[in-house]
Amino acid sequence: MTSPTYTAATAPDRDGLAAAVFTGLTPGTRYWWAVELDGTLETGHLGTFRTLPAPGEPTSFSFAAASCADTNSNADSFADAAARTGPTGEPALFTVHLGDMHYQDIGTDDPAWALAAWLNALGQPNQAALYAAAPLAYTWSDHDFGGSNVAADSPAAAAVQAVYRRLVPSHPLPGDGAGIYQSWQVGRVLFVMTDGRSYASPITAPDTATKTKLGAAQKAWLKDQFAAPGVGLVIWCHEDAWHNASTFTGDDTWSAYATERAELAAYIQANDVPLLYVHGDVHALSHDDGSHVPGRFPLISVSPWDQTTFIGNGALTSGFYPDPVSTTVKSQQYGWFDVLDNGTQIVVRALGIADGQVVLRTEMSWGITRHLGWGIPCDRAEVRCPMTPPSASSRAFWLTSAPTSATTSPRSTPAWTRSSCGTCTPPTGPPSNSGWRGWNARPRPRAQPRAPRSTAASAPCSPRSWPGSCSPCC
Ligand SMILES: [Fe+2]
Structure with missing residues (x-):
């Protein structure tokens, strides 16, 4: 050096x-x-x-994510993730570990044992190489929180919560000193990583409005994160599955907390949260386009780093890999995500990788953010140029006055306000919430508009390639 x-x-x-x-x-x-x-x-x-790049700047990057590695695993999946690069030529910007870093199930308030269990995992050469090659964002699941299907009452809770703070670098932890929920922003993508154990009711508790997986404070924080301004996509990293159709014996996933799941699903839909849910726990690779998911958002299952396989009882659009699963043969798998943001559209290309080979590939895009109405920075003002022809899947419009119900209909054709190509002309002030709609959007529940990100009346823009008749355009 x-x-x-x-x-x-x-x-x-x-x-x-x-x-x-x-x-x-x-x-x-x-x-x-x-x-x-x-x-x-x-x-x-x-x-x-x-x-990380400055928040708000359109940025393309890659990251890896998975859960569930057998105790002291030195699987090749870790080395493969460390060596892989994305379309930018860069390796993963970070790795998300979604829990079950080990299966020691310590089951007791023993900080020394908790520390030893983690140090043993971190000392395995392939895991150590991955965590040295890219920052680690880590949340636990049940086995590394004390035992199979444990909740907040895990006997090991205090030990692992304390040792995590000594051993694991993290983004700021906003909680009460117990939970490890956290968030971080990369460009226009906000990552939220929740703690599914520290505040969870016992899984056998009756599924009522008081049963919780997140606890009141974390849930309020999560809702605030979902409403963060200036964000084009929220990637919610949670340890376990959201989609299971019904509970099953020993189920500790969201289907055992269906009342709280319904509450969050309603919030997500009511607020048009541009959301991708990434989870582990289910020991398989899978993807759903939202059609089997409460809340109708896409999700990806990325697991296991190194474990035998199972799929729960839900149905997902992509099916599962491997199929059939095995209770005796371990799979080495992980998810790889290329996030491509051209300033207008955020594309996520998600790969499921098993034994170093791509076995699942899906692509999703988010073109219209719910935050357009709260100030458009110069480099995103291209949304005011109409696409030719407008399509039902990606379209935005600008209204100079509060719309009538007719003009906000998704099937109506509002008048376009074109901006001149080559310059950006941000709005003179934050328009009212009701004056803006994305495709299929609903009225905003918040009364106060957010402050605009840019107050410049006019600023030069970098020419960018743009399909249709408005190219180059700011
Ligand atoms: Fe697991």
Whole structure:
């Protein structure tokens, strides 16, 4: 390493753990790091990461996600994810681990055991290589929270919650010191990662309005995240399945919390949340386009890193991989996501990878954000140029006055207001909520419009390729 920047020296704690915080980094920049121990550079532990781009900037990137690795797994799936690159030529910007990092089921309030269980996993060469090659965003499931199908009353809860904070780097944890729910934004994509155990009612409790998987505070936080301004897509990373049609013996997924699931589904639909749900726990690769899903949003199942396989009892549009599943043979699988944002449309190309081969491929896009009406930064003003011809699946329009019910009909043809190509002309102020609609959108429930992201009256735009008659266009 040449011209390194050193952090302050840190003394390892009683367990040999030390943390360093790098500050003053440049957004969207790759860095490499290493540890110097008593004056000697540990060259065998070189890590790298790319800092996240500034929130709101259209950005293309890739990430990996999966759950469920057998205790002390050194599966090739980790090495494959570490070596893979996306269409930008870059490796994963980060890896999302959706729980069951081990299956030790410690079942007791023993911080030393909790720490040892995680250190054993992190010490496996292929896992260590992946977590050194890209930042890790990690939430637990049941087995690494203490035992099969445990909830908030897991005897190991206090131990794992405390050790997680000592061992695992994370985005800021907004909770009460127990849960580990967190969020982070990459360009116009907001990631929310929930904690399905720390506040969960026992799975055998009656499924009433008081039964919860998230707890009141986390659920309120999640709803706020869903309503965040300036976001074109929310990717909700949760450990377990949303879609199961009915409960089954030992079911700890959302179908055992169907009342709360219905509440969240109604909120998501009422607020037109542009959502992709990514989960593990089901030990299989799968995808649904929303047609089998409460709330009608797409979801992806990405599992297992290294485990035997099962699929629960739900039906999904893509089916499951492998098929048939096996209770004796382990599969090594993960999900790979290419997120492509051209400033107008966000495309997610999701791959299911098994034994290094792509076995599932699906592509989704979100073209009209629900936040258009709250200020359009210069580089997104192209939405005011009509596409030719307008299509039912991607279309936006600009109204200069509050629409009547007729003009907001999805089947009506509102008058277009064209912006001149080559310049952006943001609205002079935040239009009223009722003055804007995306395709098939419903009235906004919030009374107060959000502040515009750009207040410039006119600004130059970078020419960009645009289909139809308005190219190049800002
Ligand atoms: Fe699992």
